[in-house]
Amino acid sequence: MTDTPTTYALIDGRKVSGEIKSEISAKVHERKLSGKKVPHLAIILVGDDGASQTYVDHKVKSCKEVGFHYTMMRFADTISEEKLIKHIDHVNDDEDVDGFIVQLPLPAHISVERITEKIRSDKDVDGFTNHNFGSITSKNPLLLPATPYGVIELLRRYNIPTEGKHCVVVGASRIVGAPLSMMLAEQGHATVTLCHKYTQNLAEYTSKADILITAVGKPGLITADMVKEGAVVIDVGTTRVEGPQFKNGYAIKGDVDFKPVAAKASYITPVPGGVGPMTIASLLLNTLHATEKRNP
Numbered sequence: 001m002t003d004t005p006t007t008y009a010l011i012d013g014r015k016v017s018g019e020i021k022s023e024i025s026a027k028v029h030e031r032k033l034s035g036k037k038v039p040h041l042a043i044i045l046v047g048d049d050g051a052s053q054t055y056v057d058h059k060v061k062s063c064k065e066v067g068f069h070y071t072m073m074r075f076a077d078t079i080s081e082e083k084l085i086k087h088i089d090h091v092n093d094d095e096d097v098d099g100f101i102v103q104l105p106l107p108a109h110i111s112v113e114r115i116t117e118k119i120r121s122d123k124d125v126d127g128f129t130n131h132n133f134g135s136i137t138s139k140n141p142l143l144l145p146a147t148p149y150g151v152i153e154l155l156r157r158y159n160i161p162t163e164g165k166h167c168v169v170v171g172a173s174r175i176v177g178a179p180l181s182m183m184l185a186e187q188g189h190a191t192v193t194l195c196h197k198y199t200q201n202l203a204e205y206t207s208k209a210d211i212l213i214t215a216v217g218k219p220g221l222i223t224a225d226m227v228k229e230g231a232v233v234i235d236v237g238t239t240r241v242e243g244p245q246f247k248n249g250y251a252i253k254g255d256v257d258f259k260p261v262a263a264k265a266s267y268i269t270p271v272p273g274g275v276g277p278m279t280i281a282s283l284l285l286n287t288l289h290a291t292e293k294r295n296p
């Protein structure tokens, strides 16, 4: 295997996320000085899934960093769907709460779609509701899906143009790939190809991408022979791989075979430290936007 040359540029999501948090923190400070409402994020966590707990801890820590108020609500995984909906209604009606998320996944007996749709769309800072999904194509979308928003913001802050470029998105889920492809076309003016598990001969599409974005959750899916020389490669994939060779017994892997792909890329995101921190930054940005809209 070739060593990674230094010709590519690493897209540092941690750094950009830190910059966004500083900007948000300054805005919160200004709002406080002028007597305006401080953004308030409410988080619902059901069950004791370790990964979900870690994500929620990061979100709480980030709220503290930027000076947001937050409310953390935990429920046992035995909670019924109806009871959970009652709590959601309560948060919807709480005028002090500006942004509101229900951490996924939920236990199997609870419908993710039903729960997501119960969240008031003007408080839906994950951007998961049908209303916010649909508003991507409107002139003034309010709350964009957080991970796609983070990807677009990374490209923007690294001055990577999308207009007229061929963007290939691999993975077409409702929370990442599908909305991202719409945002790249609508706001980024890109030509977009959306690939998924039924796509035949994936490499035929990925190898034509100026900007290749993968959000699948299969480590090693994107190999160097599937990538065009000089492409921008964004890896949203986040898979926990266990093994004795890793410190702590596991490692977080993206979809991209990093070293060989980096050798061909002009820009590439690492995993971890690429898109992941941007999702939290987008959540905070959405909470600030929701607050500004409700309490200018």
Ligand code: NAD
Residues within 6 Å of the ligand: 147, 170, 171, 172, 173, 174, 175, 176, 177, 195, 196, 197, 198, 199, 202, 215, 216, 217, 218, 221, 236, 237, 238, 239, 275, 276, 277, 279
């Ligand atoms: P999902 O399981 O809902 O969707 C996966 C998508 O990949 C589907 O559209 C499926 O058709 C497609 N797919 C599956 N196998 C494929 C293959 N062999 N070739 C091409 N496409 C294939 O997953 P998701 O919720 O969209 O998440 C995708 C990945 O992104 C996961 O690893 C997840 O952990 C990660 N993720 C990361 C962040 C972050 O903040 N970094 C946020 C959300 C999701």
